[in-house]
Amino acid sequence: MSNRSDLADAFVAGTNWAGASRKPLAGDASNRRYERLHLNGQSAVLMDAPTEKGEDIRPFVRIARYLSDLGLSAPKILAVDEINGFLLLEDLGDDLFARVIPRDPALEQLLYEAATDVLVHLHHATPPAGLRAYDPQIMLDMAALAWRWYLGGALTEDPDSESAFRDAFAPILARHASETPVLIQRDYHAENLIWLPDRTGPARVGLLDFQDAMRGHRAYDLVSVLQDARRDVPPAIEDRMVARYVAATGQDDIAFRAAYAVLGAQRNLRILGVFGRLCMLNGKSHYVDLIPRVWDLLMRDLDHPALVPVAKLIKGELPTPTADILGRIKERCATIPKP
Secondary structure (H helix, E strand, C coil), rough: CCCCHHHHHHHHHCCCCCCCCCEEEEECCCCEEEEEEEEECCEEEEEEHHHHHHHCCHHHHHHHHHHCCCCCCCEEEEECCCCCCCCEECCCCCHHHHHHHHHHHHHHHHHHHHHHHHHHHHHHCCCCCCCCCCCHHHHHHHHHHHHHHHHHHHCCCCCCHHHHHHHHHHHHHHHHCCCCCEECCCCCCCCEEEEECCCCCCCEEEECCCCCCCCECCCCCHHHHHCCCCCCCCCCHHHHHHHHHHHHCCCCCCHHHHHHCCCCHHHHHHHHHHHHHHHHHCCCCCHHHHHHHHHHHHHHHCCCCHHHHHHHHHHEEEECCCHHHHHHHHHHCCCCCCC
């Protein structure tokens, strides 16, 4: 059996779900694929994470079990094939926040309150041992992706400009975002959260994407969910959720909001680069259409006093994502050979 389909068939046949019908589910930006299985009125989800493409299911399994042990709603692990990269998971359903809110806008604040409360609950726990720290050096490297894949994709790379940015941004990260006391999921947003209203407390939020978890700053996942690259979160809700988190965790409001803005800028710079890279390297041009929202969030973050030393440089060196700039990036879709 040499292909993924045969391997998947063999994996499922060796579980309690042998004979189940299977239908594809929407994937994500990674190499992972998903199918929903149906058998005797029950359903489960098959994750296909090909090891030959660099996927590794072990971190997902480890973090899923850690989150479940905390009483959070990560999918239960039903069966595992670490060698070939297959997982059979509890099916948490289709009620992604990104679908529920347009369907029932009155629930928007409640859902973001629940997502914030998950982080409060999670951040009271000690992270699992062995997690790598998402420290200022890594964050600086990630933010600099904006120069390689956004500036470089739209115009041309500028090593001197990137070096000046690094020199200006490094001390800001060190001052405001160097602490790494909690587990951060790193992709915590409305398309990765499922509404489970029949459950209680923080378990009402189903968690899907956490295999890249690291140790990081308390504000990181809150920025991720409230400054969402894929949907507009009302600024009033964003402000209330930051206040909710601060009140529930006893953080210093001024210091936390400074870290929040710095991490927002870091994250949005990274996303500019990642979305450009997904287009030019992987041919996924639709990510380019999300860049204007990310840019607007970045500009808002740069208004915070903590970012004064770097704001003018970023605004002066990175191009505003006009239709022409976005068109230039799209023209280069799938033109960069994969390493």
